[in-house]
Amino acid sequence: MTDTPARTAGDPSPSGSAAPADPPLVEISGLRKSFGAVQALRGVDLTLAAGEVTALLGDNGAGKSTLVRCLTGVHPPDAGEIRFRGEPIRLGSPDDARQLGIETVYQTLGLIEDLAVWQNLYLNRELTSGFGPFRVLDKKSMISQSKDILSRLDVDVPNVRATVRRMSGGQRQSIAIARAANWGETLVIMDEPTAALGVRETAAVEALIRRLRDAEVTVLLVSHDMAQVLRVADTAYVLRRGQTAARRAVTDTTGDELVGLITGAVEGTAHA
Amino acid sequence: MAEAQAPGLLGGRLSVAAAARFAAPIGLVVVFAVFFIATPDFLTTDNISDLLVSAAILLVLAMGQQMVVTVAGIDLSVGSNLPWAAAVLGYAYTHGWGLAVSVVLALLAALMVGVVNGLLVARLNMTDFIVTLGSLSVVSGFTLLLTSGNTVAVNSGFLRGLAINGIGPVRWFWVLAFLVAVLVGFVLFRTRTGTYLLSTGGNIDAARGAGIHVDRIRLIAYASSGLACGIAAVLFVARTGGADPSLQTDLLLSSIAAVVLGGSSLFGGKASVLGSVAGALLLQSLINGFTLVNISQYYQPVAVGGVVLGAAFISRFQK
Numbered sequence: 221m222t223d224t225p226a227r228t229a230g231d232p233s234p235s236g237s238a239a240p241a242d243p244p245l246v247e248i249s250g251l252r253k254s255f256g257a258v259q260a261l262r263g264v265d266l267t268l269a270a271g272e273v274t275a276l277l278g279d280n281g282a283g284k285s286t287l288v289r290c291l292t293g294v295h296p297p298d299a300g301e302i303r304f305r306g307e308p309i310r311l312g313s314p315d316d317a318r319q320l321g322i323e324t325v326y327q328t329l330g331l332i333e334d335l336a337v338w339q340n341l342y343l344n345r346e347l348t349s350g351f352g353p354f355r356v357l358d359k360k361s362m363i364s365q366s367k368d369i370l371s372r373l374d375v376d377v378p379n380v381r382a383t384v385r386r387m388s389g390g391q392r393q394s395i396a397i398a399r400a401a402n403w404g405e406t407l408v409i410m411d412e413p414t415a416a417l418g419v420r421e422t423a424a425v426e427a428l429i430r431r432l433r434d435a436e437v438t439v440l441l442v443s444h445d446m447a448q449v450l451r452v453a454d455t456a457y458v459l460r461r462g463q464t465a466a467r468r469a470v471t472d473t474t475g476d477e478l479v480g481l482i483t484g485a486v487e488g489t490a491h492a
Numbered sequence: 493m494a495e496a497q498a499p500g501l502l503g504g505r506l507s508v509a510a511a512a513r514f515a516a517p518i519g520l521v522v523v524f525a526v527f528f529i530a531t532p533d534f535l536t537t538d539n540i541s542d543l544l545v546s547a548a549i550l551l552v553l554a555m556g557q558q559m560v561v562t563v564a565g566i567d568l569s570v571g572s573n574l575p576w577a578a579a580v581l582g583y584a585y586t587h588g589w590g591l592a593v594s595v596v597l598a599l600l601a602a603l604m605v606g607v608v609n610g611l612l613v614a615r616l617n618m619t620d621f622i623v624t625l626g627s628l629s630v631v632s633g634f635t636l637l638l639t640s641g642n643t644v645a646v647n648s649g650f651l652r653g654l655a656i657n658g659i660g661p662v663r664w665f666w667v668l669a670f671l672v673a674v675l676v677g678f679v680l681f682r683t684r685t686g687t688y689l690l691s692t693g694g695n696i697d698a699a700r701g702a703g704i705h706v707d708r709i710r711l712i713a714y715a716s717s718g719l720a721c722g723i724a725a726v727l728f729v730a731r732t733g734g735a736d737p738s739l740q741t742d743l744l745l746s747s748i749a750a751v752v753l754g755g756s757s758l759f760g761g762k763a764s765v766l767g768s769v770a771g772a773l774l775l776q777s778l779i780n781g782f783t784l785v786n787i788s789q790y791y792q793p794v795a796v797g798g799v800v801l802g803a804a805f806i807s808r809f810q811k
Contacts, residue, residue, distance in 0.1 A: 315703060330698040332691045334761040339687060344702040346684045356682050 243306035245270040245407060245438050246291070251300035253286055260286040261297070262462035268407065271436040273429060275449040275470075278459035279482050284442050287459065288409055291440070292324045293317040304406075323404030326411050329396040333385040337377055338366035340384055341399050369402050370395075373431055376424070390421025394428055401432050408432065409440045414448065426452050446475035458482055515806050516753040516770035519799065523774055527781035534784055541663060545655070547776035548669035549727045553743055554750035554772045555676045555765070556606075556720025560620075561751050562680065563713040564693040564760025568624040569609055570721055571744030572632035575737055577602035577725030579635045582644030582735035591648050598729075599722035605631055606718015610711035628744075635737045643736045651730035665727060672723060676716075677765040689713060694761025742793060746775050749800040752807070775799065 246268040253261040261283045268274050278284045289295040291302070293311035301308055304320060311317050317324075331340050342362045348355040366380040375394040377387065384392060393413055400408045410429070414422040429452045432439055443449050449456050450470055458465045458481040466481045480486030527534040553570055560567040580601040584594035605627060612623045654664050680686040691699040692709045700706050724743075729735055752758060753774060754767025778799065779792050 314701070318703060326701070328697065330695075330701045332694040332698055332761065334694045334757075335687070335690060343687070343691060343699075344704050346687060348684060355684070357684065357687065 242270065243303070244268060245305060247301075247303040247306075248287075248291075249301050249303075251287070251290060251302070252298045253290060253295060254298055259462055261290070261300075263300070263464075264459065264462070265464045266457050266467075268438055268440060269455070270438050271433070272454040273433050273439040273441055273452055275453035275456040276440060276442045276459065277444075277446075277449065277456055277478060277482055278465075281461075282459040282482075283462040284459055285411070286462075288324065288411060288440070288442060291317065291407075291409060292322060318403075320407075321403075321405030322407045322409065323400035324409040324411070325393075325396045325400045325413060327415060329392055331384045331392055331396055334383055336383055337370075337380040337387070337395055338363045340395060341366045341369060341380075341402065343399075345403065369398055373398050373401065373428055375428065388421065390417055390424050393417060393421070393425050397425065397428055397432075401435075401437055404437070407438045407440065409442075411442045412444060413441070414443075414445065422448075446478050449478065450475060460484055513755050514767075515755060515803050516750075516767050516774055519753065520770050520774045520777065523777045523781065527777070527784065530781070530785050534781055537661075539780070539784070541661070543776060543780045544773075545663055545665045545731070546780070547773050548665035549724050549731070550743060550746050550750060550776055551669045551769060551772040552672050552720050552724040552727065553747040554754075554768045555672050556717035556724075557747040557751050558676060558754075558756060558763060558765060558768045559680075559689065559713045559716040559720075561748075561756050561758060562689045562693045562760060562763040563710050564696070564758075565613060565620040565710065565713060566624065566748065566758070567606075567609065567714065567717040568621070568744060569605055569627040569631060570717065570747050572628045572635065573602050573605045573718060573721035574725045574728060574743060575735070576605065576631045576635045576638075577722045578729050578735035579639050579644065579737055581725060581729050582646050583638055585646050585648065586644055591650055595726055598725055599719060602722030602725060603715060603719045605721070606715040607711070609718065610714030613714060614707040614710035632737075639735070639737045641737055643734050645734040646729050647733070648730075651726075652733065655727075655730040665731075668723070668727065672720065673765055673769055680763050680765060685709070685712065690761055690763060692760075693763075742796070745793075745800070746772075746796060749796060749803070750775055752800060753803045755807075757807075 244267045246266075248264060248266040251261050251264040252259070264283065264287055266276075266287070276284050276287065286295060290297045291311070293314045293316045296310070296312055302311065303309070309316075309320070332343065335343070338359075339362075347358040347361050349358045350356045363380055370377050370380065373394075375391075375398050377391055377395065384395065387395065397408070397410065397413060400410075413429070414425050417425060426448060429439060429441065433452070433454075441449070441453060450473075453470050456468050456470055456473065456478060458468070458478065460482065465484075468478070468481075477486055524535070533539060553574065557567055557570065577598040581594050581598035584597045585591060589597070609624055609627055612618045613620045658664050658667070680689060688699065688704045688709045689712070691702070691704060692706045696706055699709075750771035751768045753771030754769070755764045756762055756768065775796055778795050782789065782792055782795065
C-alpha cells in the first residue's frame with residue numbers, strides 16, 4: 221500500500237479531492253426508513269472508514285437502532301443508498317449482511333447459556349469431520365481454536381468448556397464481541413456493549429475494542445457514554461431526529477460538544 | 493454424553509444440586525434397594541429381563557419426548573399416537589398387507605402425526621401445549637374410527653419372536669431401545685443438528701440471530717417424537733399381540749416424567765439422554781415392583797405422579 225492517511229484524524233473530508241485511496245468500507249447516503257407514520261430515519265449520511273472505530277451517538281429515538289438494523293439487513297431501508305467498498309448493495313436479510321462479513325453484537329448478546337463457550341463461538345459455524353449424514357462435530361478443533369480466538373484478543377475466559385451460564389457479565393460481553401470479531405471479517409457492530417457492565421468490566425471491554433482497532437477491524441460502536449466514545453473511537457457521528465447532525469473526529473471534539481450536538485444545543489454541520 | 497460440569501461452587505447447595513442432577517440414577521438405586529429388600533422375586537434374572545423389556549417401550553417414547561423437550565416443547569400427543577400407530581399396524585396386517593408393509597405404514601402414520609404437530613408449532617407458531625393436546629384428541633378419534641373401537645389381534649410369529657427372543661440373554665427389545673437411545677444421544681451431542689436443537693431450546697432468539705433455521709429444527713424434534721411413537725407401537729404390538737385402541741394413556745405421563753426425572757429442563761436447552769434412560773427404568777421398576785409385592789395397581793399412578801412431583805421439587809434447586 222502507498223500512503224494511507226487512515227486515522228491521522230482531524231481531516232473532515234475523507235472523500236477529498238485528490239486522494240485516489242480505497243473507497244471507505246461503508247458509505248451510507250440519504251437513508252430513509254419509516255414505520256407507518258413514524259419516520260425513524262429521515263436522510264442519514266454516514267461513512268465508515270476501514271480499520272477505524274466509528275461511534276454512533278444520539279438520544280433515544282434518534283434512529284441509532286434503526287440505522288444498525290438497516291446495516292444488518294433486519295430492516296430494508298425505504299430509500300437511500302448503502303455502498304460497501306464502493307459498490308451499492310441491498311441488504312434484504314441478516315444472512316446478506318453476514319455474507320458480507322458484517323457481524324453484530326446486540327445488547328442481548330445472542331449467546332446460548334447452557335452451551336459451552338466454544339459452542340457459542342462456533343454457533344452455526346460448527347466444524348465437522350466425516351462424510352454425508354455421518355458428519356460429526358469436530359470438538360477437538362473447535363475447542364483448541366476457541367482458545368486461540370480468545371487468547372488472541374486477550375479475553376479472560378479460563379475454561380472454554382464451561383457453559384456461558386457460569387460467566388460474568390463482562391466475560392459474556394467479551395465472548396460475544398470475540399465471536400463477532402472472529403467472524404465479522406469486514407465490520408463489527410456493537411450496540412451499547414458496556415451498558416450493563418460495572419466499571420472494571422467496562423474497562424476490559426474497552427480494552428478489547430482497542431485491540432480490535434489495533435488489529436484493523438472496522439467497528440461501529442453505538443454508545444451513550446461520551447467519555448467512552450472519546451476513549452476508544454476515532455470518529456463520532458451524531459444522529460438527531462433521524463438525520464445526521466454532525467460528524468466529528470474524536471481528537472477535535474469534547475464531551476460537552478457531543479452532548480450539545482445530541483440534544484440540539486449545538487447546531488450541527490450536518491452532512492459532513 | 494452429558495456436558496462436563498464443574499463441581500458446585502456453593503458448598504451448602506452442592507448436595508441438593510447434585511441430587512437434582514442425578515435424581516434419576518439415585519432414585520433408580522433406591523427403588524432397586526427397596527424392592528430387593530421387600531421381595532426375593534425382584535432382583536432375579538428373569539424379572540430384571542422382563543422389566544427391561546417392558547421398559548424398552550417407555551424408553552423409546554421418552555427418547556422422542558427428549559427431542560421435543562430439548563427444543564423447549566412438549567408432546568402430549570404421544571398418548572394417542574402410540575395406539576394410533578398400533579391400530580394402523582393391526583389394520584394393515586389383518587387386511588393382508590404383510591408384516592413389512594404394515595410396520596412401515598405404522599411408522600409413517602406416527603411420523604405423520606409428529607410432522608403435523610411440528611408444522612403447527614413451528615410454522616404457524618401455535619402453542620405446543622395446545623397443539624399436541626388437540627392432536628391427542630384428534631388422533632385418538634382417528635384410531636377409534638379406524639378400528640370401530642375394537643381390539644385388533646396381530647398374530648405374527650416374527651413379532652412374537654421379537655418380544656421373546658434375543659441374542660443369548662440379550663433380548664431384541666433391549667437392543668432396539670439401546671439403538672434408539674444411542675441414536676438420540678449421537679444426534680444431540682455429536683452433530684450440528686444436535687447443537688441447533690439445544691440452541692433453539694436454550695434461546696430461540698439467539699439461535700435465530702445466529703442464522704439457525706429454528707422452524708426446521710423444531711419440526712425435526714416433533715417429527716422425531718412421532719417416529720419414536722411408531723417404533724414404540726411396533727414393540728407394543730409385538731409384546732401384547734394386538735392393538736387396543738383404548739390403551740395406555742399412562743405412557744404419556746411416564747414419557748414426560750422420565751425426561752424430567754433425567755434432569756432435562758422443560759424450558760429447553762438442556763438434555764440428558766442417560767438421565768432419561770435412567771428415568772424410564774426407574775418408573776418401570778416402580779410399576780414392576782408394585783406388582784411383585786402385591787400393592788394394588790391403583791396405587792401405581794399415585795406413585796408415578798408422586799415421583800414426578802418430587803423430581804419437579806428437586807429441580808427447583810438445579811442451577
